[in-house]
Amino acid sequence: MANGLLEGKVGIIFGALDEKSIAWQTALKCHEQGAKIVLTNAPVALRMGGIQDLADIIGAEVIPADATSMEDLDNLIVKSQEILGGKLDFILHSIGMSINVRKKKEYTDLNHDWMLKTFDISAISFHKVMQTAMKLDAMNEWGSIVALSYMAAQRVFPDYSEMAESKALLESFARSFGYHWGKKSKVRVNTISQSPTMTTAGSGVKGFSDFYSYSDTMSPLGNASSQACADYCVTLFSDLTRMVTMQNLLHDGGFSSMGMEPDVLSL
Ligand SMILES: NC(=O)c1ccc[n+]([C@@H]2O[C@H](COP(=O)([O-])OP(=O)(O)OC[C@H]3O[C@@H](n4cnc5c(N)ncnc54)[C@H](O)[C@@H]3O)[C@@H](O)[C@H]2O)c1
Numbered sequence: 001m002a003n004g005l006l007e008g009k010v011g012i013i014f015g016a017l018d019e020k021s022i023a024w025q026t027a028l029k030c031h032e033q034g035a036k037i038v039l040t041n042a043p044v045a046l047r048m049g050g051i052q053d054l055a056d057i058i059g060a061e062v063i064p065a066d067a068t069s070m071e072d073l074d075n076l077i078v079k080s081q082e083i084l085g086g087k088l089d090f091i092l093h094s095i096g097m098s099i100n101v102r103k104k105k106e107y108t109d110l111n112h113d114w115m116l117k118t119f120d121i122s123a124i125s126f127h128k129v130m131q132t133a134m135k136l137d138a139m140n141e142w143g144s145i146v147a148l149s150y151m152a153a154q155r156v157f158p159d160y161s162e163m164a165e166s167k168a169l170l171e172s173f174a175r176s177f178g179y180h181w182g183k184k185s186k187v188r189v190n191t192i193s194q195s196p197t198m199t200t201a202g203s204g205v206k207g208f209s210d211f212y213s214y215s216d217t218m219s220p221l222g223n224a225s226s227q228a229c230a231d232y233c234v235t236l237f238s239d240l241t242r243m244v245t246m247q248n249l250l251h252d253g254g255f256s257s258m259g260m261e262p263d264v265l266s267l
Contacts (some may be wrong), residue, residue: 005238007034010084012076014040014067014129015094017049020199022148023094024054025230031058033234035090038080040065067095067125073132080138087140090237093129093147096122096201098163104206107161115162122166123173130177130189139187144237147174148229149191149248151256159206171248178246188245192232195223195252218261219253 011030015023016039027037039055043064055062061083065072081087099114126147133139152160153167171191178189196202196212205211216223224232232251235241250256 002032002034005033005234005240006030006089009034009089009237010036010086011088011090011092011237012038012040012080013092013094014065015092016041016051016054017045017200019050020197020226021094022194022197022199022226022229023092025226026092026094026233027054027058027060029227029230029234030090030237031060033238035237036060036084038063038076038083040076042066067093067129068120070128070132073128074136077132077136077138081136087143088133088138089140089143091129091133091139091143091145092233092237093126093145095125096148096163096166098122098161098166098204101161101163101204101206105161107158110162118162119166119169122163123169126170127173127177130173130181134181134184139181139185141185141187142239142242143185143187144241145181145187145189146233146236147191149193150196151193151250151252153193153248157211159208159211161205163205174248175246182245186242188236188242190236190244190246191248192229192236193248193250193252193256194229195219195255197223197226197229199226214264214267215252215255217263217267218258219255220258221253223255224251224253 013027037060039060039062063076065076098118100110149167152164174189174191181187196215
C-alpha cells in the first residue's frame with residue numbers, strides 16, 4: 001500500500017542483516033513509500049549477510065560502519081549526504097548484540113568487560129550516531145531518528161540478561177538527546193518498543209521460541225511482526241508524526257497493558 005508518505009525524503013538505515021531483520025523490512029517499506037536510502041552495517045555483518053541483495057532491490061548504496069567507531073560514523077554520514085544529495089530526513093538505529101548472551105553467561109555471573117561492549121554496541125552507539133550527525137549538521141529540520149527497544153527496559157524478563165540495561169540506556173539517550181535535537185532543528189527522537197520477533201538477534205535469547213509463543217498469546221493482537229514494525233517506522237519518518245518526540249512507543253499488540261490472559265494457562 002504505497003501512498004508516497006516518504007516521497008522526497010532521504011535517510012540511513014542501520015542493521016539489515018538478512019530478510020528477517022527489522023531493518024531489512026523497514027528499508028523495503030521506506031523505499032515503497034518513496035524514500036532514498038543508504039544502508040549500513042558492521043563490516044563483519046556485510047561479509048556474512050545478504051545486504052547487497054537488499055541494496056539491489058531498492059537501488060541503495062551500502063557503506064560499512066561499525067556503529068561503535070566514531071571514525072566509521074563520520075565517514076558514513078559524510079558519504080551518505082554526498083550520495084543522497086544533501087542532509088538526512090531520517091535515521092533508523094536497529095542494532096543489538098550481547099556477548100554475554102551469545103556465550104550463554106548467566107545474569108548473576110556476567111563478564112563485565114563483555115557487558116561494556118554490549119552497552120557500547122547496543123546503546124552508546126545510538127548516542128555516537130546522534131552526536132556525529134549533530135556535529136556534521138547532517139539532519140534536515142523536522143527530521144526523525146528512531147531506535148528499536150524492548151520492554152525489558154522497564155520489566156523483568158530474566159533471560160534477556162544485560163540487554164535489559166542496554167535498552168534502558170538506549171531509551172534514556174532518546175529522551176536526553178531528543179531534547180537537544182528538538183531545540184536545535186525540530187528533529188524528533190523516539191524508540192519503538194517492539195514485540196519479540198523471529199530474527200537473528202531475537203532468537204539468540206535463551207528460550208526465545210517459548211517466550212515468543214507466551215507473548216503472542218498474552219497480546220490481544222498477537223506479536224507485532226517485523227513488517228508491522230516497519231510500517232510503524234514509516235509513520236515515524238513521515239510528516240504525520242511531527243510533534244512526537246522523546247517517547248518510548250510500545251508496538252506490542254497490547255502485551256504491555258495485560259495483567260492476566262486465561263489462554264496462557266493452557267499453553
Ligand atoms: N527480535 C526481537 O525480538 C526484538 C524485539 C525488540 C527489539 N529488538 C531490537 O531490534 C533491533 C534489530 O534487531 P533484529 O531483531 O532485527 O535482529 P538482527 O540480528 O537482524 O539485527 C541486529 C543488527 O545489529 C547489527 N550490529 C551488531 N553489531 C554492530 C555494530 N558494532 N555496528 C553496526 N551494526 C551492528 C547486526 O549486524 C545486525 O544487522 C535491535 O536493537 C534489537 O534489540 C528486537
